[in-house]
Amino acid sequence: MKALGGIVKGLVFAIIGFIVGGGIGFLLMNAAPTGRGTFEPVIALGYVFALIGWLLGVGLWDAWAREWVGLPAKKLEVHGWRRYFRFSTDHKVIGVQYLATFLFLFLFAGLLAMLMRLELMAPGETIMGPNTYNTVMSLHGVIMIAVAVAAIIGGLGNFALPILIGARDVAFPRVNALSFWVLPPVVILLLLTPLFGGFDTGWTGYPPLSVTNATGTLFFLLAFITFGISSILGGLNFITTVVTLRAPGMTWGRLPIFVWGVLSAAMISLTATQVVAAGLIMIVLDRVTGTSFFNAAQGGNALLYEHVFWFYSHPAVYIVILPAFGAILEIVAHFSRKPLFAYKWVVGSFLGIVAQGFLVWAHHLYTSGMSDWLHIPFMATTEVISIPTGIVFLSALGTLWLGKLWLKPPMLFSLGFIFNFLIGGVTGIFNADVPTDIHLQDTYFITAHFHYTLMGGMIFGLMAGVYYWFPKFTGRKYNETLAKIHFWWMFVMFNVTFIPMFWLGIHGMNRRIADYSPELGGVNMFVSIAAFVLGAGFLVFAFNLVYSWVRGPAAEANPWRARTLEWQTLSPPPEENFHAPPVVSDDPYGYGIPGSIHAVIGPAAGAPRQESEVKR
Amino acid sequence: MATATRTHPVHSRLFLNRLGLWLFIASEVFLFGALLSARYYLQGFYRPAELNQLLGLAISVVLVLSSLTAYRAEIAVAHGDQRRFRRNILATIFLGVVFLAGVVVEWREGFHFFPPSTGYGTIFFTLTGAHAFHVLTGLIALTIVYFLGRRGRFTTGSYWGAEGVVKYWHFVDVAWVLIYPTLYLVR
Missing domain, CATH: 1.20.210.10 (Cytochrome c oxidase-like, subunit I domain)
Structure with a gap:
């Protein structure tokens, strides 16, 4: 339930939004009947408001829109599998x-x-x-x-x-x-x-x-x-x-x-x-x-x-x-x-x-x-x-x-x-x-x-x-x-x-x-x-x-022995992607070129020779 | 902003925000471009004689003036003049509301002479409606900026929120500068 909290809130807000928007659509429809005489104005306008409600409920309000009214945004700290169901x-x-x-x-x-x-x-x-x-x-x-x-x-x-x-x-x-x-x-x-x-x-x-x-x-x-x-x-x-x-x-x-x-x-x-x-x-x-x-x-x-x-x-x-x-x-x-x-x-x-x-x-x-x-x-x-x-x-x-x-x-x-x-x-x-x-x-x-x-x-x-x-x-x-x-x-x-x-x-x-x-x-x-x-x-x-x-068995960091940056960090990567800022020094595909290294992660991890060649 | 602490050695957060806004505006150009093309594709240069030319000109002048006050607001906040900043934001909001009121009058007359079910009415109400929707979102954003400004949220060195909304407002204004002749002047 905790994992689905944002989704439930989003659905509730969406329903409220639909009622508000649909209501406006219904009033407009009766005030100026121009369409085909179906309930489509109710659906269309209701949906627009429902979409806004859904987004606000699912996390837009907490993570962002609070700032628009002068409140501090809430930081969502969710870890493990639950984060895949959150904003x-x-x-x-x-x-x-x-x-x-x-x-x-x-x-x-x-x-x-x-x-x-x-x-x-x-x-x-x-x-x-x-x-x-x-x-x-x-x-x-x-x-x-x-x-x-x-x-x-x-x-x-x-x-x-x-x-x-x-x-x-x-x-x-x-x-x-x-x-x-x-x-x-x-x-x-x-x-x-x-x-x-x-x-x-x-x-x-x-x-x-x-x-x-x-x-x-x-x-x-x-x-x-x-x-x-x-x-x-x-x-x-x-x-x-x-x-x-x-x-x-x-x-x-x-x-x-x-x-x-x-x-x-x-x-x-x-x-x-x-x-x-x-x-x-x-x-x-x-x-x-x-x-x-x-x-x-x-x-x-x-x-x-x-x-x-x-x-x-x-x-x-x-x-x-x-x-x-x-x-x-x-x-x-x-x-x-x-x-x-x-x-x-x-x-x-x-x-x-x-x-x-x-x-x-x-x-x-x-x-x-x-x-x-x-x-x-x-x-x-x-x-x-x-x-x-x-x-x-x-x-x-x-x-x-x-x-x-x-x-x-x-x-x-x-x-x-x-x-x-x-x-x-x-x-x-x-x-x-x-x-x-x-x-x-x-x-x-x-x-x-x-x-x-x-x-x-x-x-x-x-x-x-x-x-x-x-x-x-x-x-x-x-x-x-x-x-x-x-x-x-x-x-x-x-x-x-x-x-x-x-x-x-x-x-x-x-x-x-x-x-x-x-x-x-x-x-x-x-x-x-x-x-x-x-x-x-x-x-x-x-x-x-x-x-x-x-x-499945645990995978190593670089199972394909590839040169590009994503394989130079852990599998799966840590939240900040790299433990230290990466510095790129060469082509990503320089296989077979002697001495060529695409990138080093942080000053400690790489050879000092490459690092000195990079313009900061 | 919570994520604004994420620094980068090359580009500032401000540069990112500006680029993002310009890309958004570039994207919106395509929306208005498609709607403007539809006018010429369907109706050519036809325009009905019943168009209220005086009203159209008046609301255009009002909207252009609102861009001026928006610009003055941005300059004021950059120089740290909070009072003038808020006064100009308020003036922009006021002019924007006057513009919208003008659109309402325009629509009432339009419903009478060329309702949305007619060829020209289709174009007229879609273009003015799409634009008025953008004005409305701009007004909401300006209102947020005004109240954040009253809380002292914008300072000389940090006023992206105000700058972004003002830039967006200019875009909405420029869009009207193209829509106005398309609806009222071509023949």
């Missing part, structure tokens, strides 16, 4: 909170995928009707997108990034805690959608359907906006942290590549997220207050939403993949025992992807009816972005080349990433090209393509990162045999599941629809069975993780 400002605790939340959501949304494959096993209705299928599909989509956007950057990034740059914590620890604690309302809202008529728009929420359908969609919209707040605050925090809190000697050219990946993604989530929030708010306004952004009869235009939405949601795939690139390159360098190939080119490519990511969004709109003259420019910008992506890819290959590969589980997942992402990238070209895309859009070819980049890419990167940093997070070793079984199981079954989907798409199977032509039944049966086997593999992963965290 902790320690970036390591927040990282574990993020990671646990999103791994749970990942497994949950994976179960939803199993339900979808059960329905798609045979043509016609198998276990659920089309409406239920739409809700299951939409929930699977939006939860997995949230996992993709936040699991690496929020989980691995929060935990590892400050230690990698030799900082004690992030720049704004309380903002960091805030960016995690807005997430439980997101989860609750999404889980409530089936009770309010479900939402059948898919995660893209295109109007006019999303303006006119059941109230479940309003829950989805509010959840998405709230998730955006978390992304923006997280991005702001990471950028400030990397700019200001690098240890002495940690120059921009010595920054570990994972830090660059997170930093680049943070730039996108800081800015682009506001644009999608604007689009979602427009839908909420159309639903709740009766404006006509997307009502063509009053001069609205649904295409506006598609532009605004993809202006964020295409860069969002770089929020997803850049931290994964960073994690993979990090691991490839450490496990090939070689310096990272073409480091500066990779950094330039990351920043190039950030900049160019803003110029490609309309390739999602080739068949939307937008002006024809926009097709060719967006096709060109989209294809050009494969150049920086290719440089990242070549850097991984160049690092592997003639390396002494150490095939531990993190390395296996990294190699799996490289293989899968190649297929994902090459099939992407057909979606970027207008002529082929017009044929392929809205088919399972697209589904297969983005699962190759998101699951085969980002999730493989996440797994690589989890297996890489697990000893550091928990101070315990996992079972390597089980981890290798998990890898081969997942790698083989992932490809067996998704390769046939390309074929299905080319043969005209539509995305997002519960049924298909009967002649595609055999391949769908095959895909479904493969998907079940793929899904079952995650039981190995979940068991290994939970069991090792509780019962």
